[in-house]
Amino acid sequence: MDFTWIKLTIGAIATIGLYSVLYRENKFYRLIEHIYLGLAAGWSITALWTESLKSTWWDKMVGTPTASGQPGTPGYWAYILLLPIGLMAYFVFSRKNNWVSRIPIGIILGLWAGQQADAWSKKFLPQIAASMKPIIPNDAFIVPAGTGPTPGSLYVSQAVTNIIFLVTLLSVLSYFLFSFELKTRFMKGMTTTGRWLMMIGFGAIFGNTVMTRFTLLIDRMYFIWIEWLITGTFKM
Amino acid sequence: MQWADTGWINILFVLVLITAMLTMILTNIKRSKASREGLYIRRIAGLNAIDEAIGRSTEMGKPVLMVPGIGGLNAISVQALNIFAYVTRTAARFANPIRLCCADAAVYTVAQEIISDVYNKEGLADRYDQDSVRFVSDRQFAFAAGVSGIILREQTAATFFLGEFFAESLIFAETANSIGAIQVASSTETTQTPFFIAACDYVLIGDEFYAASAYLSREPVLVGSLVGQDIGKILIAGYVLLGVAFNSAQQFERTTDPDTQTSRPLKSDERLMYMIFNPDPNRGKPKEEEEK
Amino acid sequence: MNFLIAQAPATPPLNFWNGDNATAGLWIKIIIGLVLGFALMIGLLFAPTRMRRPIVVTFTFLAGLFWMVQWLWPRAGEGVTEPTNATEGVALWLKDALPVVTDFANILTAFLLGLGIYSLVSIHGKRLIKKQTDWVFSGILLLSIVIMMIFGYADWLTRLGEGAAKVELVPGFWNRGRDLLFDGMLQQMDAAMFSLIAFFILSAAYRAFRIRSIESTILLSTALIVMISIMGAIVFMLDSAAAPVSNNLKLSEIAGWITGSLQTPAIRAINFGVGVGALAMGIRLWLSLDRGGVSG
Numbered sequence: 001m002d003f004t005w006i007k008l009t010i011g012a013i014a015t016i017g018l019y020s021v022l023y024r025e026n027k028f029y030r031l032i033e034h035i036y037l038g039l040a041a042g043w044s045i046t047a048l049w050t051e052s053l054k055s056t057w058w059d060k061m062v063g064t065p066t067a068s069g070q071p072g073t074p075g076y077w078a079y080i081l082l083l084p085i086g087l088m089a090y091f092v093f094s095r096k097n098n099w100v101s102r103i104p105i106g107i108i109l110g111l112w113a114g115q116q117a118d119a120w121s122k123k124f125l126p127q128i129a130a131s132m133k134p135i136i137p138n139d140a141f142i143v144p145a146g147t148g149p150t151p152g153s154l155y156v157s158q159a160v161t162n163i164i165f166l167v168t169l170l171s172v173l174s175y176f177l178f179s180f181e182l183k184t185r186f187m188k189g190m191t192t193t194g195r196w197l198m199m200i201g202f203g204a205i206f207g208n209t210v211m212t213r214f215t216l217l218i219d220r221m222y223f224i225w226i227e228w229l230i231t232g233t234f235k236m
Numbered sequence: 237m238q239w240a241d242t243g244w245i246n247i248l249f250v251l252v253l254i255t256a257m258l259t260m261i262l263t264n265i266k267r268s269k270a271s272r273e274g275l276y277i278r279r280i281a282g283l284n285a286i287d288e289a290i291g292r293s294t295e296m297g298k299p300v301l302m303v304p305g306i307g308g309l310n311a312i313s314v315q316a317l318n319i320f321a322y323v324t325r326t327a328a329r330f331a332n333p334i335r336l337c338c339a340d341a342a343v344y345t346v347a348q349e350i351i352s353d354v355y356n357k358e359g360l361a362d363r364y365d366q367d368s369v370r371f372v373s374d375r376q377f378a379f380a381a382g383v384s385g386i387i388l389r390e391q392t393a394a395t396f397f398l399g400e401f402f403a404e405s406l407i408f409a410e411t412a413n414s415i416g417a418i419q420v421a422s423s424t425e426t427t428q429t430p431f432f433i434a435a436c437d438y439v440l441i442g443d444e445f446y447a448a449s450a451y452l453s454r455e456p457v458l459v460g461s462l463v464g465q466d467i468g469k470i471l472i473a474g475y476v477l478l479g480v481a482f483n484s485a486q487q488f489e490r491t492t493d494p495d496t497q498t499s500r501p502l503k504s505d506e507r508l509m510y511m512i513f514n515p516d517p518n519r520g521k522p523k524e525e526e527e528k
Numbered sequence: 529m530n531f532l533i534a535q536a537p538a539t540p541p542l543n544f545w546n547g548d549n550a551t552a553g554l555w556i557k558i559i560i561g562l563v564l565g566f567a568l569m570i571g572l573l574f575a576p577t578r579m580r581r582p583i584v585v586t587f588t589f590l591a592g593l594f595w596m597v598q599w600l601w602p603r604a605g606e607g608v609t610e611p612t613n614a615t616e617g618v619a620l621w622l623k624d625a626l627p628v629v630t631d632f633a634n635i636l637t638a639f640l641l642g643l644g645i646y647s648l649v650s651i652h653g654k655r656l657i658k659k660q661t662d663w664v665f666s667g668i669l670l671l672s673i674v675i676m677m678i679f680g681y682a683d684w685l686t687r688l689g690e691g692a693a694k695v696e697l698v699p700g701f702w703n704r705g706r707d708l709l710f711d712g713m714l715q716q717m718d719a720a721m722f723s724l725i726a727f728f729i730l731s732a733a734y735r736a737f738r739i740r741s742i743e744s745t746i747l748l749s750t751a752l753i754v755m756i757s758i759m760g761a762i763v764f765m766l767d768s769a770a771a772p773v774s775n776n777l778k779l780s781e782i783a784g785w786i787t788g789s790l791q792t793p794a795i796r797a798i799n800f801g802v803g804v805g806a807l808a809m810g811i812r813l814w815l816s817l818d819r820g821g822v823s824g
Contacts, residue, residue, distance in 0.1 A: 007708055011716035018381065018720040021411075022727055025388035033385045034665040036717045038672025039709060040378035041648055044641060045673070046680030052638050056631045061558065063549030074546040077557035082632065084565030086639025088572075092348050093366070097573050099580045104636050105309070105346055106588035109813050111633045112310045113588075114595030116810030121250050124803050127796055128472060129513035132479025138487040138501055152501030154487055161785070165793045166480060172797035173473050178447045179463045181276050194797075198441065199743045201794030202430035203750025204787055209427070210729055210751070211758050217726035220719060247600070257808045261817060308637060311809035318818075341644030342637045367651050371644035375714075377721035403725060410728035413735075424802050426795045431729070433747065434736040442798035446805030457817050461808045468804040 005232050012228040015220060057082065131169055133162040168197045243515035253471060257464030264460025275459050282420050282438035283451050286396075289418040290326045293393035299333040299368075301392040303383060303408065305399020305423070306376055309342035312424050316399035317343070317350050318449045323396060324354045328363060335386060336369040339379045344371040380404035384411045397421040397436075398445065401428050409435035479509045585816040592814035594629055598622050648673075676714075679705040750786060757783030 017032030063075030085104050092101040139153040154162075174187065175194035182188055230236050264275070293300050302323060304316035320336060327334050336351060338344035347369045355364035372382040384407060387395065395412040397405065401423040412419050413435055421432040422440035432439045440448060446465070450458035486507045490499050504510055511519070547554030575583060604611070604619040611617035652666035683706035687695050695703050733751070736744045756762055757779045770777040812818050 003704065007712035010708065010712050014713055014717050015720040018717060019724065021384065021388070022724070025385070030385065030389075030662065030665050031668065032717070033381045034669040035672050035713070036378050037373050037382050037648070038669040039676045039714045039717075040373045040375035041645060042673040042676025043680055043710065043714060044374055045645060045677050046684065048638055048641050050681070050684045052634065057635045057638075063547070063554065065549050072549050074542060074548050075554050075558075076546045076628075077554060077561050078545060079635075080558045080561040081565045082635050083562065083639065084569045086636050088569055089342075089345050089640050089643060092345050092643065098349060098352075099584070100569070100572055101345060101349060102584045103572070103587050104640070105342065105349075106584045106816075107591045108309050108342060108633050108636050109314065110588035110591030111595065111629070113810040113814035114592030116311075116807050116814075117250055117254065117596065118599040120803055120807045121246055124472075124800065125246055125249070125513060127799070128475060129479070129509065131476045131793070131796065132483050132509050134483040134487050135480055136484040136487060150500065152487075152503045161789050165789050166476075168790055169476065169793035169797045170473055172794045173469055173800060176443055176469060176798070176801040177466050178278050178280075178444075178451075179275060179459075179466050181278070196743065196746055197790060198794045198798065199433075199746040200750045200786065201791040201798075202426075202433060203747040204754045204783075204791040205427055205795070206430040206434070206733075206747065207751035207754030208758070208787075209431075210733075210755050213723075213726045213729050216719070216723040220723040223716075223719075253804070253807065254811055257811060261812075311806050311813060314813065315809060338644070340637075341640040341642070344644050344647060345640055367647075367654075369647075370651055371647040374641075374644065375718070377718045378714075380721050381717070403722060406725050406728045406732060407721065410732055424806075426798050426802075429798075430747065430751075431732060434732040434744075435728075443801035443805040446802070446809060455819065457812070457819065461812060461817075465801075465804045465808050468808070469801055472800050472804070 008228045008232045012224055015224060131166075133165055135159055135162050135166065167193075172198050172201075245512050246515070249471075249475065253468045256467045256471065257461055260464035260467065261457055261460035264463065265456045268456040268459075274454050275463065277447070277451050277454075277459070277462065280440065280444050280447060280451055282422070282440040282444065283448055285418070285420055285438040286323060286452075287326060289394035289396075289420060290323065290330065290332060292418055293327075294330040294332045296393045298391050298393035299335050300327050301383075301387060301390075301395040301412075301417075302334065302336045303395075303397050303399070304336070304338060304343055304347065305397075305401050306339040306379060306404065307343075307400030308340050309346060312400045312445075313340070313343045314346065315446060315449060317347055319398055319452065320347070320396065321350050321354050322449075322452045324351055325358060328355055328358050328360050331363060333365075334368050335390065335392065337372045337379075337383050337386065338370065339372060339374055339376075341371060341374065344369070376402065376404055380407045383408060387411050387417070388415065391415055392417050395419045397423075397432070398440070398448075400424055401432075403428075406431045406435060482509050483507055581816075588816055589814065591632075594625070596814075598626065645673075676709055679709055682706075753779070754783050754786065 014032055014036075017028050018036075020026055021029045057079055059073075061075050061077065061079035064070075064073050066072040085107065089101045089104045091097050091099075094100075134154055137154050137156045137159040139150065139155050171190045171194035173194070174182075175191045175198065177191075182191060268274075290300055300323065302320045304313045304320065307313055324334055324336075334351075336347050338347055348366070351369050352361075352364055352366075355361050372386075373379040386392070387408070388411065392412065392415075395408070395417045397408050397419065398421065401408075401421075402425060405421075405423055405428040409419060409421060409432060418438075419436040420438045420440070421436040422445045423429055423432060424442075424445060426442070429439065429441055433441075443465070447462055449455075450462040483504075486502055489502050491502055491506065492498070493500050505514075542548065547557060572583070601619055601622055602615060604616045604623070608616060608620070611620050649670065652669050654660075655666040656663050656670065679702060682702035685691075686700060686702055699707065733748065737748055756766075763779050767778045767780060770779070776782075
């Protein structure tokens with residue numbers, strides 16, 4: 001009954017408890033679920049101070065003393081103003097003054113919203129640039145064997161792939177036009193194609209993810225059968 | 237090519253997008269004041285299913301479950317809550333119980349505010365139960381376990397998973413499916429959409445999620461914004477096509493390679509479009525010597 | 529030894545906004561700030577009804593304005609520390625303020641966690657007191673919160689300062705307890721829930737397979753091709769059969785082509801739409817254009 005074994009056993013019981021939901025909802029699952037939620041909340045409260053507020057707020061407000069090798073930093077008192085602003089959110093349950101809670105919410109959302117233009121440029125401009133693929137070939141039909149592609153050359157096979165890329169991009173984009181009534185057969189065909197091409201994209205994601213999920217399951221099975229049962233319990 | 241290297245073209249493009257949206261919002265407010273006729277919005281199947289789903293849960297006398305994703309407080313969770321406000325309004329009229337489970341305390345705060353507001357505006361403040369909007373956990377899989385428990389124990393008849401979902405999406409969707417609930421789902425994370433498509437009855441794909449509030453409320457600001465977003469997408473498509481044209485044309489421009497002294501086509505990083513997207517004020521200037 | 533002095537972190541000069549650690553001057557400033565902050569909060573409670581929306585709108589706008597200005601304002605040149613004109617002055621101020629403002633949203637969100645915990649405690653507390661269904665489990669949940677908090681915090685205290693190295697060598701009662709609760713339970717539970725998805729993915733795929741619509745057929749056949757292309761043994765067999773015909777018929781090539789030429793543009797197009805939607809929503813939230821919902 002050493003510490004490691006107890007730790008493994010508790011982990012195994014918790015795992016089996018959570019797995020039991022696959023059969024049906026039962027008291028064992030309910031017990032583990034409530035412990036899980038409790039531990040998670042308790043950990044959040046601890047981490048709130050130890051991993052978040054202490055370093056991002058408190059230390060900056062009161063400063064840090066000179067420690068071995070590290071010079072102290074001065075504190076910036078104005079950080080204290082964030083506390084009353086944050087506490088305003090607690091008015092949410094007040095019938096008369098619940099509007100006050102919208103101030104911290106408004107500030108959080110405002111801070112988020114203000115960053116969007118910059119965030120959009122950083123995320124999407126490179127993607128727009130990467131989509132501007134040339135489509136007119138300037139070289140032979142396929143890459144010559146042996147020598148490899150010449151810099152700056154666009155072979156016919158690559159050009160065809162680029163055209164397919166462009167058509168996919170535009171037809172999927174056309175599917176997301178909501179406010180234009182698409183009356184021509186061409187546009188209607190384009191959005192339908194867009195939807196089907198989208199399904200190919202989703203299928204590829206699906207296929208790629210299945211394997212990683214099974215790796216997780218195998219990991220868990222290894223934990224239960226090998227780590228806990230065979231090496232942990234029966235010491236084989 | 238110095239004019240391309242200041243980086244202002246990139247900022248200009250984003251500003252044009254924003255201006256297009258703001259202009260459409262303003263014109264639409266004006267237009268809707270002039271006539272009451274609404275603008276066209278194409279049919280979105282997942283949104284028409286909302287009433288059907290609530291209707292069914294009323295018949296069965298079971299609660300409606302809503303989950304605004306596991307992300308923090310941002311446009312995605314706010315948009316999810318805006319749609320849930322609509323769902324709640326319908327549910328409140330039929331005295332149908334609701335459950336709104338949050339994974340973030342800030343989102344929980346906003347949800348309390350919005351949902352109690354819905355009940356107050358409907359004049360049904362006495363029907364509002366503060367505990368129907370709850371914070372479950374801010375830990376991803378603890379949240380998944382908790383919400384699964386609620387789905388299974390309370391046998392929710394209609395479930396709405398709208399917002400930012402990650403790996404846990406499938407746990408929710410399959411659990412809800414196992415008890416035969418109608419599910420309307422949407423994740424702004426494209427990596428999760430395929431799982432919702434496989435497991436749920438109705439899925440809002442991509443920015444159908446953002447179109448939802450305009451579709452449901454037909455408010456001038458939202459409809460105007462939707463038109464602006466469409467123009468934005470057309471602008472992006474146009475920009476891509478322009479870039480394709482430029483890059484295709486420059487395929488035929490030749491240059492002398494400084495290393496081999498032979499003639500070859502321009503490499504991709506020597507073309508105009510590359511320079512516009514990768515502004516570098518020092519491009520073309522002679523490199524400074526390493527040691528002064 | 530000149531380079532040593534140059535590398536030492538410069539202590540910022542003291543001014544109105546700061547004070548040395550643990551000095552009375554700093555504490556007085558903090559307390560005055562706290563009093564002022566609460567005075568502002570109480571003052572807001574007396575704001576007339578018609579002023580409420582403008583107040584919220586102003587706070588939201590100012591919070592967003594910082595980031596918009598930060599995005600659009602010209603940057604000061606590299607190595608410029610003393611402003612030569614007003615533009616550079618603002619640019620340098622923005623640069624200094626950036627790391628400070630970056631944390632604001634996180635700090636404010638952190639203060640809100642109490643509301644979430646309140647929700648948990650009140651729901652389960654009521655259930656426990658009124659002895660409603662499952663009150664035992666609610667009690668266990670509340671107990672778990674307290675235990676985790678005590679062990680988590682006590683463990684953190686023992687690791688402060690010089691303690692960390694000592695704890696690594698000889699873990700004490702609190703450290704063992706935290707290890708059991710956090711590593712032994714919480715993280716194992718995370719892994720267990722995560723791995724459950726493998727079962728769900730199979731049942732979801734099976735159901736989608738039975739629907740037999742064009743769309744689900746497209747989705748699942750693509751998924752199948754890509755999935756098989758990751759399985760080493762099968763790929764090896766198929767590829768060695770295809771190699772004599774053409775390299776392009778290799779399964780890995782086909783799957784790579786699907787990913788590069790169909791998945792990437794399709795998903796990118798969806799993301800363009802989502803991105804524009806989020807940008808539009810961001811602008812509407814910043815300027816409080818929406819009626820109803822959060823903007824009131």
